[in-house]
Amino acid sequence: MKILVLGAGVVGTAAAYYLAKDGHEVTVIERHEAAARGTSQSNAGLVSPGDATAWASPAALKTFLRALWNHDLGIKVRLRLDPYFYTWSLRFLRECTVKRLRANTDIKLRLALHSRECINQLSEDTGIQYDERKKGILYFFRSQKSLDTGTDNYRYLGEHGLPIEIVGRERLVELEPGLAGVKEKIAGGVYSPIDQTGDSK
Numbered sequence: 001m002k003i004l005v006l007g008a009g010v011v012g013t014a015a016a017y018y019l020a021k022d023g024h025e026v027t028v029i030e031r032h033e034a035a036a037r038g039t040s041q042s043n044a045g046l047v048s049p050g051d052a053t054a055w056a057s058p059a060a061l062k063t064f065l066r067a068l069w070n071h072d073l074g075i076k077v078r079l080r081l082d083p084y085f086y087t088w089s090l091r092f093l094r095e096c097t098v099k100r101l102r103a104n105t106d107i108k109l110r111l112a113l114h115s116r117e118c119i120n121q122l123s124e125d126t127g128i129q130y131d132e133r134k135k136g137i138l139y140f141f142r143s144q145k146s147l148d149t150g151t152d153n154y155r156y157l158g159e160h161g162l163p164i165e166i167v168g169r170e171r172l173v174e175l176e177p178g179l180a181g182v183k184e185k186i187a188g189g190v191y192s193p194i195d196q197t198g199d200s201k
């Protein structure tokens, strides 16, 4: 079959790769002069099922509302006269219940674990290197409150197939000695040993 893929970000190029591998005749069209000039060019480079907790949650609802007037938060919300913005916001807000958080997290976790296998296989099959490091990711929290909420979410991931270790300060420093000097400012953390990192550029 002849297939046209619009957009040469990570999703478009990976889709084209798998379609071509299945024997289809694939053309990728990109509006920029080269591939990966959009979001894919400078993300954090985390291949992290440990990040599978869905963003839409009761906590995100509060952050979303605070972000309307506080522009120093990690998430910025600017009101605009754009109907798409309002329909998207309503859809997002509808997902901010505990029930939807759990359902969306289940889906994200399955997808993240599958994607991690795919990227490793793809890298092995094609020889594409991306400065990958397969040493896990350590997530740490500065306050007891954020640690309690964070560990609740990670425990949920742990119960649904992600190997995780909840770590106290001493273990944290054992895993990352660079934190020794600031360990008193950290309440604790979570270690996700199968998470990976790399360079998206």
Ligand SMILES: Cc1cc2nc3c(=O)[nH]c(=O)nc-3n(C[C@H](O)[C@H](O)[C@H](O)COP(=O)(O)OP(=O)(O)OC[C@H]3O[C@@H](n4cnc5c(N)ncnc54)[C@H](O)[C@@H]3O)c2cc1C
Pocket: 006, 007, 008, 009, 010, 011, 012, 029, 030, 031, 032, 035, 036, 037, 038, 039, 040, 041, 042, 043, 044, 045, 046, 047, 048
């Ligand atoms: C700050 C930040 C950090 C992130 N960190 C991580 C991370 O650590 N790990 C992770 O897994 N994800 C991360 N993400 C998310 C990840 O980067 C995106 O999910 C991913 O890059 C999306 O890829 P994409 O191919 O769908 O989109 P894009 O990379 O944006 O590609 C879409 C492409 O389509 C092209 N295009 C659009 N419309 C047309 C058209 N009509 N005709 C032709 N071409 C068109 C665009 O030019 C673009 O090149 C991060 C995102 C951000 C913003």
